[in-house]
Amino acid sequence: GQNIDQPTEMTATEGAIVQINCTYQTSGFNGLFWYQQHAGEAPTFLSYNVLDGLEEKGRFSSFLSRSKGYSYLLLKELQMKDSASYLCAVTPRYGQNFVFGPGTRLSVLP
């Protein structure tokens, strides 16, 4: 079976740093994706990890440990517009569809 876990909700303050964790148990592993989804909108791609380590892209970074089945998304210098759901998704095999986690709803407070 395929299982992906994320915290349901998180709250942080504008300007702060927040880390959103994702753990996965899948039949295989060919990459992990993070998506951002604002309320009422479609998910948009944020980052991709296939090898262990940290990928940095501006204010957003994503980390992967394949041996632990663990990833996190790090958001720095939080802005109000970062209030959204963050979806962790794993593709078990090349060319196969994504298995999505339940999403973490982040609220950024002034």
Place this chain on the structure above:
Amino acid sequence: EAGVAQSPRYKIIEKRQSVAFWCNPISGHATLYWYQQILGQGPKLLIQFQNNGVVDDSQLPKDRFSAERLKGVDSTLKIQPAKLEDSAVYLCASGLPTDTQYFGPGTRLTVL
């Protein structure tokens, strides 16, 4: 570059009625996905096409849901008859095997 197009954006129907959704993927993307996203949950795959062939439809409720991609480009997803629990956003996505998926704006279905 044009994104994934979907229509309609919103649909309200009564239970036991039929409904169809349309998706036009990004040009050149061989892979097309239909997802169901219930409020507060992550997207759940309904069906994956590679060109006009079905790769995975294991989670498609085949007694009421059907999908086709006859010419390997546009796709339609149909629900017949609809149930209350089908109320959700239906997302279409397209991509290449080595790339991320690009999502359309979705169709919000309300079944009364």
